[in-house]
Amino acid sequence: MDAPVRYPELFSPPEERTPESFWTSLRYFNLYRVAVATLFLTVSLVYGDALNFGSQSVPLFRTVGIAYLVAAIAFQGLLRNLHEYFNLQLSLHAALDIVAITLLMYASSGIRSGLGVMLVIALTGAAIVAPRRLALLYASLAAIALLLEQAYWVLVHDASEANFLQPGLLAMGCFATVGVTSWLSQRVAANEALARQRGRSLATQMRINQLVIRDMHDGVVVLNREGRVVQYNPQAQHLLGADPLLGAPIGELLPGFGKRLDFDIGGRSIGVRTLETGGDEELRVLFVEDMTRTREQAQQLKLAALGRLTANIAHEIRNPLAAISHAAELLGEEKRSEHRRRLTRIIGDNTRRLERLVSDVLQLNRRDRTAAEPIELRPWLAAFIDEFVANERVPAERFTIEGARDLSVEFDREHLHQVMWNLLRNAVRYARHEPRSVRLAIGGLGERVELSVIDNGPGVPASNQGQLFEPFFTTEAKGTGLGLYLARELCAANRAVLEYVHGSSGAHFRIRARQASASARAA
Numbered sequence: 305m306d307a308p309v310r311y312p313e314l315f316s317p318p319e320e321r322t323p324e325s326f327w328t329s330l331r332y333f334n335l336y337r338v339a340v341a342t343l344f345l346t347v348s349l350v351y352g353d354a355l356n357f358g359s360q361s362v363p364l365f366r367t368v369g370i371a372y373l374v375a376a377i378a379f380q381g382l383l384r385n386l387h388e389y390f391n392l393q394l395s396l397h398a399a400l401d402i403v404a405i406t407l408l409m410y411a412s413s414g415i416r417s418g419l420g421v422m423l424v425i426a427l428t429g430a431a432i433v434a435p436r437r438l439a440l441l442y443a444s445l446a447a448i449a450l451l452l453e454q455a456y457w458v459l460v461h462d463a464s465e466a467n468f469l470q471p472g473l474l475a476m477g478c479f480a481t482v483g484v485t486s487w488l489s490q491r492v493a494a495n496e497a498l499a500r501q502r503g504r505s506l507a508t509q510m511r512i513n514q515l516v517i518r519d520m521h522d523g524v525v526v527l528n529r530e531g532r533v534v535q536y537n538p539q540a541q542h543l544l545g546a547d548p549l550l551g552a553p554i555g556e557l558l559p560g561f562g563k564r565l566d567f568d569i570g571g572r573s574i575g576v577r578t579l580e581t582g583g584d585e586e587l588r589v590l591f592v593e594d595m596t597r598t599r600e601q602a603q604q605l606k607l608a609a610l611g612r613l614t615a616n617i618a619h620e621i622r623n624p625l626a627a628i629s630h631a632a633e634l635l636g637e638e639k640r641s642e643h644r645r646r647l648t649r650i651i652g653d654n655t656r657r658l659e660r661l662v663s664d665v666l667q668l669n670r671r672d673r674t675a676a677e678p679i680e681l682r683p684w685l686a687a688f689i690d691e692f693v694a695n696e697r698v699p700a701e702r703f704t705i706e707g708a709r710d711l712s713v714e715f716d717r718e719h720l721h722q723v724m725w726n727l728l729r730n731a732v733r734y735a736r737h738e739p740r741s742v743r744l745a746i747g748g749l750g751e752r753v754e755l756s757v758i759d760n761g762p763g764v765p766a767s768n769q770g771q772l773f774e775p776f777f778t779t780e781a782k783g784t785g786l787g788l789y790l791a792r793e794l795c796a797a798n799r800a801v802l803e804y805v806h807g808s809s810g811a812h813f814r815i816r817a818r819q820a821s822a823s824a825r826a827a
Contacts, residue, residue: 322390323496326433330394331383333429337376337401340422344408345369358411365411372404394434398442401426406449414457415470420450427478431485443482447475523592527554534587543592545569554590566595629655676798678712678820679720681746681755688724689744698732701739707746712820713753719794723802726787727757727813734811735759748819755815756805763811764804772804 348358348366358365379397386393402423409419423446431439450471457463517524523540525533531554541549544557554561558569558576567574573595581587628651685705693700713720728742735741738760745756764772775789788802795802800817 323493325496326390327383327387329429329433330390330397331380334376334379334383334397336429337397337426338373338380341369341373341376341404345373356412356417357408359417360413361411365408368404368407368411372400372408375400375404390433391435391438394430395438395442398426398430398434399445401430402442402446402449406453410453410456414463415450415454415467415474420471420474423450423474424478424481427482428485431482432489434486436486436490439482439486440479443475443478446478450475450478521594523590525549525554525590525592527588527590529586531555533557540592543569543574543594629659676714676716679715679717680710680712681753682707682710684720685724685744685746688721689728692725692728696729696732699739702732702735702737702741703728703744704740704742705744705746709746709748711746711748711753713755713800713817714820715798715800715817716794719798723791723794723815724757726791730787731757731759731761731811734761736761749816751819752816753819755817756812757814758808758812759810761810763808769804769806773802 344357345366347355348362348369351357353359353362379393379400382393405419405422405426408422409415409417412419427439427442427446430442434442451468454463454468454471457467458465517537520537520539523543524535524537525540525544526535528534533549533552533554536549541547546552546557549557558567558574560567561576565576567576575593575595577591577593579589579591581589682705689700689703689705692698693703731742741760743756743758745754745758747754747756773788773792775786778787792802795815795817798817800815802813802815805812805814
């Protein structure tokens with residue numbers, strides 16, 4: 305059975321835990337080693353033993369200097385090509401320093417040469433990047449080397465035993481230096497690891513914030529102290545309608561900013577609110593909200609609740625309404641006075657009006673049940689106009705179909721029938737009684753198909769255009785006010801848009817629907 309490793313942190317694969325800064329430090333310290341070895345060798349070659357270097361043995365000093373330089377150069381190549389086993393390479397470097405400096409000390413007459421200080425420098429450099437246990441091991445080896453070198457002088461050269469004091473003090477200095485340096489380096493390494501972790505967390509948080517801000521429905525604009533835009537999200541550019549937005553003064557983008565918080569831009573009602581960041585930069589965050597969209601959402605919620613309520617009421621009204629209508633028909637068949645017939649007609653008119661209202665309310669509750677299919681507009685419109693003419697008793701020459709291309713739309717057939725019936729009924733009501741007074745125009749724009757209903761009547765007054773598609777808004781005495789609203793809802797259920805086009809001489813309603821794909825038409 306294999307015995308467990310006592311110090312796994314010293315022998316685990318270092319590439320998984322050694323920071324790149326440690327390898328950089330080791331390379332720079334090895335360059336220092338190359339420089340020191342070159343200096344020792346050059347001094348010995350130029351001055352001999354005149355500077356006390358190699359005073360005991362100049363040949364030994366030069367030999368050790370050459371070996372020290374060659375080994376340092378070899379280590380530099382190893383560091384460049386073998387980027388792993390950090391602790392092993394560091395230990396080889398430290399061992400080389402201890403052996404080489406100890407031999408250089410001996411060749412220069414021992415501790416009196418002052419070269420022992422070079423051991424402290426070498427141990428300090430190793431302790432910066434070494435684990436604490438390894439750093440203490442290096443200090444222990446250096447202390448042993450110092451004491452052995454001095455013991456050799458005492459035993460072989462009959463040096464005084466009192467000379468052990470200097471190597472002993474130097475050994476103690478090695479341990480103290482290694483201990484303090486290792487403790488400081490671990491503190492620095494811990495702070496560096498914490499900084500990297502917080503940097504990664506901050507970068508992740510920044511990416512999340514950017515994604516959230518970019519996909520927000522509201523616009524976000526950051527202003528500097530001069531009131532100029534320094535940051536913004538795409539929705540802000542869309543709502544403010546300015547390009548470029550960066551660097552633009554907020555006073556030009558929103559005239560009257562600071563005095564009011566609501567603006568009209570490009571037909572949209574825009575609301576703004578500001579927040580102070582509270583920093584030294586004096587930045588302000590401006591939130592731009594599309595109030596038109598907010599009101600539409602609130603209206604949708606109200607209408608959804610209203611639809612559920614009115615659907616239940618409609619079911620309760622329909623049965624007695626049918627009985628009243630049937631009774632009115634029976635009264636009309638009897639031979640009564642003109643007064644009785646007028647009353648019967650009033651009952652019939654109002655029951656039919658209530659029946660239309662109930663049908664529209666029930667249709668609101670079924671607007672999301674779509675079965676879209678490809679519809680070729682030209683033949684479908686021709687058949688639709690024939691049906692409309694027969695049921696509404698309108699001359700066929702009042703209608704004309706325009707558009708040279710044969711286009712198909714993706715739409716629920718019953719929904720399109722109801723939308724067009726409502727639009728044509730309104731057009732016939734307000735158009736002049738003359739041929740070609742109602743035009744049905746077909747056009748294409750990219751992947752969308754446009755179907756327009758245009759009449760030559762007086763058009764919709766500007767004061768009423770903003771309320772055209774609101775429920776229960778009508779200018780007709782007997783209307784329910786749900787026709788255009790229901791038409792727009794049915795278009796929305798089919799991923800289409802019904803809109804009123806401004807600028808025409810008469811009323812111009814346009815449906816922008818999806819074009820049917822070629823595969824769908826073939827099927």
